[in-house]
Amino acid sequence: MQMRASGPGGTTRTRSLSPLRRTLAGMADQPVIGPRERQTLAALRYAVQEEAGAYLAIMRLFTSGMAAFLSDQSAAEIADLLTAQGMDLDHDTVEARLVYLVEHGNLARSPRETEARSIKEYLSNRARYQLTQRGELVHRQVEELLEHTDAAREVSSEMLPGILAGLESLLHTAQDGDLETVDPSDLAARITTVFAQFELLVSSTRQFYTYLSQVLTRFDLGRDEFQTFKGVLLDYLQRFVDEVSRHMPQLADVLRQLAPQVPGLTDRAGAGQRLIDVDGRAARRAPGLSPEDWQGIQVWFVGAAGRAPDADNVRRLATDAMRALLVNLRRITAGADRQQSRYDDLLRLARWFDESSHDQAHELWAAAFGLYSARHLGFTADDDSDPVPATATWWRTEVAEVPVSLRKLGERRAAGRAGARVDYSAAKEARLAERRRAHEQRMAALREIGQHTGDLEQVHLSDGARKELLELYSQTLSSYGRPLTKDAQALAETAVDNQRLRLIITQDPRRSTVITSPQGALTMDGVRLHLTWADTSATDLSLASGSELRADRGPR
Structure with a gap:
């Protein structure tokens, strides 16, 4: 693709666009998301505004506990509640925040009529607000994100026996008896229990591997962290992979036999009374009560056309994690000529700056980086040990004696004693004990x-x-x-x-x-x-x- 532009004097210049710029130019003409999706995503904006603290406090008043869901509140009531919490906002500011949340779909104006005994009370309470379904979902996700930490989470591998037992029970129910005689509520409870366990297993597996990827890709992984993390990989991760390998064939076999019975099971589970919304549509059911929900668990344990089971990918990712661990091991054990990370040292220095006073911070800065402030220095008379004065120019003085280690290697400190030998007796005893047990x-x-x-x-x-x-x-x-x-x-x-x-x-x-x-x-x-x-x-x-x-x- 080429672009032509008129240059000085009416001349024409031609320049080619790079492949990336051609791709971006093509994407500019194509809508990424539609207006409806853009309006839905606008419900997230309040969490990234400069006034996000006020918006979060207002949304927490609408979502705190179960009592707040079926109630509506006015701007005056919200302002009083915020004042009781130590956040002093005037009535007009609170009203503006509520209107913003209504415009983005987090809140809705309540249709309930209010009774007022005066014009002032009517003007202050004429607009009341209530929580929307979209606003509740978005705020719940925001709260989960704020409470999230980067700590490791264990994989819920103990769910595998429960999932297998639940699927075998459903298979026996579908094969042994008449589904018309099965209690729909009991059948729905058993199906949703299996899918709740499956969802917990999948989500914990994703979070665990995300944590692994964050740690393994760190160039600054130190020796102590490496020792701890090596134990996690070689012990905990291997046990999880073995647990998946042991249950996967049985789960895949049961799911293959159960696949033709899924429509009948879901139809019987939905034979009870269903919730109908105001538009006359059936409400969304719990996971597992629709045939389409079973595709996820089938793909995870059995696979699909042209796609291996996700459980196999769990084992493959474990192998990739081992390779990444070896990369860190090679870096840690590399010689002095290799680049080493100063991450831990910089963190310690930053902690010292954070804990020091104003004067101490200046002294620490000068000591750490050698950036002293300007000073006018005076020199005393030279002694016999240093015949060359410090004020003498190097044009006229003798060549200084520079140590070989400083001149060739840049090493300033003198070589010390050799390091102590590492004691491997405990490790040898542990290996011998493992050999005896085996x-x-x-x-x-x-x-x-x-x-x-x-x-x-x-x-x-x-x-x-x-x-x-x-x-x-x-x-x-x-x-x-x-x-x-x-x-x-x-x-x-x-x-x-x-x-x-x-x-x-x-x-x-x-x-x-x-x-x-x-x-x-x-x-x-x-x-x-x-x-x-x-x-x-x-x-x-x-x-x-x-x-x-x-x-x-x-x-x-």
């Missing part, structure tokens, strides 16, 4: 597996035992090294106390092995799993080395 948990899981010797067909294990059995199964097949044939068998042994637990895998197309645990059921078709114990002496065992694998590959 080893004890593994031995307990293997003992539980050893209780099911023989051919495995229908077996119920804990999550830890199921994990160890699958680990032994994968190690057995990997040690075999090639596809398992009908006449071959693969085996592996692992040390448990003073014995060895042996797993033998053979091919059997007619056999099916089912392993159930709290995480679900695993079915293995076409393989035969056989568990047995093999006695050995205690001196042959190596408990810390894990599994010892052998494979009988059969005839070649």
Whole structure:
């Protein structure tokens, strides 16, 4: 795109617009929002005015408690209430503020007629004001914004079991019985409870990741903050991701089965008496009581066409947070030649300025920045240690001796003693304790597996035992090294106390092995799993080395 303009002397100059300016020029001709949306957003203006304090005080009088909602008030009454709160505004100013709020949709003039015993009372009370639905919504959002802090908020992951139990109950109701016999109020209460829990889970997840992004993108993250935040990421965030991963498959399965039943459930939940507004329209229902409301929970746990579930994005964001944490770690551990943040030092200096008096602030300024006021200085006679007077010009004096560290590195202070060695004994003890606990948990899981010797067909294990059995199964097949044939068998042994637990895998197309645990059921078709114990002496065992694998590959 080019623009032509007449220059001096009638000449014509041509200049090209950049892509950004071309985009802005195109947007100038297109309305961003319509008049109705612009009028709705005008209800927010009172919160950013210079007189926002007075407007907030007036709106709080209309929204404080439940008694203020069905009442109307005059400007004189509002002025008296503001005076009682310590805000002295005259009647005309309060009237102007109320009219401004009416013009922007926060308040409305009350149609109620007033009784007056004099002309003065009629003139002061002829206009009464009441709260609008838009004004109540906007002021509630303003109050939440004012009360908001940048502190971290925990993710409400405890809602996941409740959501799963509620959806399973709704699925049983839709599949087992006749919906016509279900109480509409009870069904509506169960649906809204599920969606209230889901909304709390989603909102807390958003706020938690917003807090993470604010902290992880900080260049000034210090060592102490890094240590604290590392614990949050490696411990709390991982537990939340594991909780989502554990419940997501079950929630997705229930939601897929429940999707065809949603219209029937919402119709039955709305079979009770409905509220009709003054225009004859049905009032807006609670979340979850309309089929369209279920799209959000479906997208979060199941996904949509061309879009992965939001629960998967939760796990992806956790990985991104780990990468950002490593970036901060590299910055903190960088050498002296790298740029370092002075954020903490500047904050401490600002705190000192805030707490100091007027004279102390001037002294602190001079000490911190070296910007002393002008002074006329006099010099005493030179001594033998400093033969060159301070008033001598450098044109005629000898070259000064500058230390090598100052000349080459710009380092003024003298090198001190080496720093103390870091004591890692507590960390080593903690890691050894973790290793012992992990080893004890593994031995307990293997003992539980050893209780099911023989051919495995229908077996119920804990999550830890199921994990160890699958680990032994994968190690057995990997040690075999090639596809398992009908006449071959693969085996592996692992040390448990003073014995060895042996797993033998053979091919059997007619056999099916089912392993159930709290995480679900695993079915293995076409393989035969056989568990047995093999006695050995205690001196042959190596408990810390894990599994010892052998494979009988059969005839070649």
